Amino acid sequence: MPRIAIDPITRIEGHLRIEVQVDEGRVSEAWNSSTSFRGIELILQGRDPRDAWVFTQRICGV
Amino acid sequence: MDYHETLMAPAGRQAEKSLHDAIAANRGKYLAVVEGSIPTKDNGIYCTVGGRTALEIAREVCGQALATIAVGTCAAFGGLPAARPNPTGAVGVLEAVPGITLINLPGCPMNGVNLAAVVVHFLTFGALPVIDQFHRPLFVHGDRIHEKCERRSHFEAQEFVMQWGDEGHWRGWCLYLMGCKGSETWMNCPTVRWNDGTNWPVRAGHGCLGCAQPHFWDRMTPFYTKLGRLKRTGDILPEEFPRRPQ
Numbered sequence: 001m002p003r004i005a006i007d008p009i010t011r012i013e014g015h016l017r018i019e020v021q022v023d024e025g026r027v028s029e030a031w032n033s034s035t036s037f038r039g040i041e042l043i044l045q046g047r048d049p050r051d052a053w054v055f056t057q058r059i060c061g062v
Numbered sequence: 063m064d065y066h067e068t069l070m071a072p073a074g075r076q077a078e079k080s081l082h083d084a085i086a087a088n089r090g091k092y093l094a095v096v097e098g099s100i101p102t103k104d105n106g107i108y109c110t111v112g113g114r115t116a117l118e119i120a121r122e123v124c125g126q127a128l129a130t131i132a133v134g135t136c137a138a139f140g141g142l143p144a145a146r147p148n149p150t151g152a153v154g155v156l157e158a159v160p161g162i163t164l165i166n167l168p169g170c171p172m173n174g175v176n177l178a179a180v181v182v183h184f185l186t187f188g189a190l191p192v193i194d195q196f197h198r199p200l201f202v203h204g205d206r207i208h209e210k211c212e213r214r215s216h217f218e219a220q221e222f223v224m225q226w227g228d229e230g231h232w233r234g235w236c237l238y239l240m241g242c243k244g245s246e247t248w249m250n251c252p253t254v255r256w257n258d259g260t261n262w263p264v265r266a267g268h269g270c271l272g273c274a275q276p277h278f279w280d281r282m283t284p285f286y287t288k289l290g291r292l293k294r295t296g297d298i299l300p301e302e303f304p305r306r307p308q
Contacts, residue, residue: 039149
């Protein structure tokens with residue numbers, strides 16, 4: 001049975017991939033991947049805590 | 063505009079087809095607008111679209127464009143992902159694809175007014191605007207924030223905010239001692255402002271973060287600490303300028 005990948009998912013901000021397994025016309029399994037990693041948690045370590053909001057706000061700048 | 067993941071109707075393979083068709087039909091004649099930094103560590107696996115890395119896509123798309131416009135500090139200089147310790151080896155477009163014709167429009171966020179102006183400049187004159195050493199258009203980044211700041215007269219009068227919410231803050235005094243980076247940042251925020259000219263950070267009461275400067279996440283932080291560099295040219299210390307009687 002077909003396994004379908006949709007990448008990129010559009011009309012969202014960011015990067016997303018969806019894969020679905022279709023069995024007899026129904027989705028039997030589904031996987032999603034966020035296909036970007038920036039490591040903001042690592043970047044925040046050791047910084048002035050007053051600056052944290054400026055960094056974390058950029059996780060999604062929409 | 064033929065391809066933009068956030069706005070376009072197609073998804074998946076159809077979206078990729080739109081990209082490839084747009085390149086094939088306009089090779090060497092299109093403007094590529096790039097948003098976001100490009101991870102290079104571990105062969106660029108930290109950002110993929112349609113199974114290809116951002117690095118591969120940037121090389122293909124920017125390499126065949128007439129010119130590339132890198133919008134936002136991430137695309138221009140690596141931005142937030144490139145802040146220490148830069149876990150993904152993120153770089154700006156020019157470092158990822160050297161040798162291309164590039165306009166950088168940094169800012170976090172970039173101001174859409176300036177992007178529109180670059181495109182209109184190109185359409186009107188058939189040429190890209192004059193740029194500075196960081197590939198930034200001079201008409202956007204030719205002046206320091208400090209030069210056209212509406213709080214500048216308070217700087218000259220040595221009227222400084224000393225504490226958030228103090229009387230100087232209510233009165234709109236200079237935010238330099240609170241960590242404003244406007245004296246080291248080249249951008250047109252005070253004149254074009256944001257949201258159709260509604261306001262901009264310093265006018266709203268917060269210091270400039272210096273977001274149009276390369277590597278501001280490391281070079282302009284801590285954000286609430288006064289710039290140290292001016293010490294060389296006559297530093298201004300809070301104790302030298304105590305709050306004036308109201």
